[in-house]
Amino acid sequence: MDEVKETARLIKDSKFIVALSGAGISTNAGIPDFRGPKGIYTLGLYDPDKVFDIDYFLIDPVPFYNFAREFVSLLEKVKPTFTHTFLAKLESQDKLKAIITQNIDLLHEKSGSKNIINLHGTLLTSHCTQCGKKYPYEEMKEKIFKEEVPKCDRCGGVIKPDIVFFKERVRDFDKAVELSKRADLFFVIGTSLKVYPASLLPQFTKGKIVVVGSGDINLKFITPYIVIRRDIDEFFKEVNKELEVIK
Template sequence: MKALQQEASQCAEMIKKANAIVLLSGAGMSTNAGIPDFRGPQGLYKRAGIPDPERIFDIEYFYRDPSLFYSFHRELLKALDAAKPTFAHFFFAALEKKGKLLGVITQNIDALHQRAGSHKVYEIHGGIWESHCTKCGKSFDYETSKRMTFEKEIPRCDNCGGVIKPDIVFFGEPVKHIDECFELARKADLFFVVGSSLVVTPAAMIPSATSGEIVVVNKGEVSEFYLPSSRVALRVDADIDEFFRSVNEELKLL
């Protein structure tokens, strides 16, 4: 506990000195939110009764038969409705409100950053916060697309009848915002990696673009392939929310 408090104090001092903070968040940041895994015995694939889950996020299969994706997506939306943003989500939203956070780069598709109050969110794997018609491109907000998803087996655009698709990046589609994310990293004087093992590219390559200090907070191993430990100013292996509660005790953001 003493080591955690020392790390939290060091982190708080780094935040106080920083003017341009950027966060890269991974799945570990959402673990405490109560989101079930996809593949486990009680996972979302099982709940949706899907025997061939590899097809769910295949873009070519989606265009042929979007019903498979939507049978899964309804279960995902139910799970996300039950989930709540964690303390860490609110902590970084508070940093943005204070004018210290340039933006959040996230590998997650769960929209928990937005629900916590963050506005500058770059979802490199896309997300559920917005949806678009695959035919005419009309945009639908989260609440509208969610309602339409539960009203019909396959939600269709009220403008042209095209199939609506959440802005999740499917296999076969390019990742989003990658140039903006590298530019954010270059502007940062303090870069946080939270809840990511830095294995999945291109997200894993982004932190090394910063010339600022890097803080890595992740319970478990973190790959050094793209970010050598010599570049990391502070490495914290602890529960994410417990750590940021300790940091907040010094900063009083929340």
């Protein structure tokens, strides 16, 4: 099977495409993943139990904000990858109905995608943990760089970005399940399928599953139609040559 031509055919013939994206879709943009060979966890750059645990954050938010300062600084410099843009174009052509992402890097938003399910929350908004005051991204970004721990202007409480920490519920999972059920083509892009409950989503689809990504991917509970173990952008550039989604 010519995997590029077959993927292009599937996209052309499908009526309801859904994509699940993980950290691997953004590594070509310069954002490290978490569990890959050069991942944040693998290299021990940050202790996830201190940075992303909600109980620890409520006691001592300093480790998280040390990470956030570096991460937000990186986000200001990076641009969406070819694959981010390719998916956004598919959406604009009414082929791709939704992107379900585990990422908090805002690159799907920057690429122009609109129908995004942010399972792990978003950095676009933050809220005070005491009084609930809302802070938009630009205001919160300024606080992150000015204050060791951003504090609420109204009550002095610690502000928390609206991302999902360990022990918190993911966002819009029921909606993600319904979209997965409706998909006639389901892309799994740049995710190890090891993080619950996002890893369950491909099991809900009755459509063909195309997995794209390098590294260790958990395929134990699904039967993909195609598995592409190579650079994500290079693969979708070849698919694009068949479809001319991006001209």
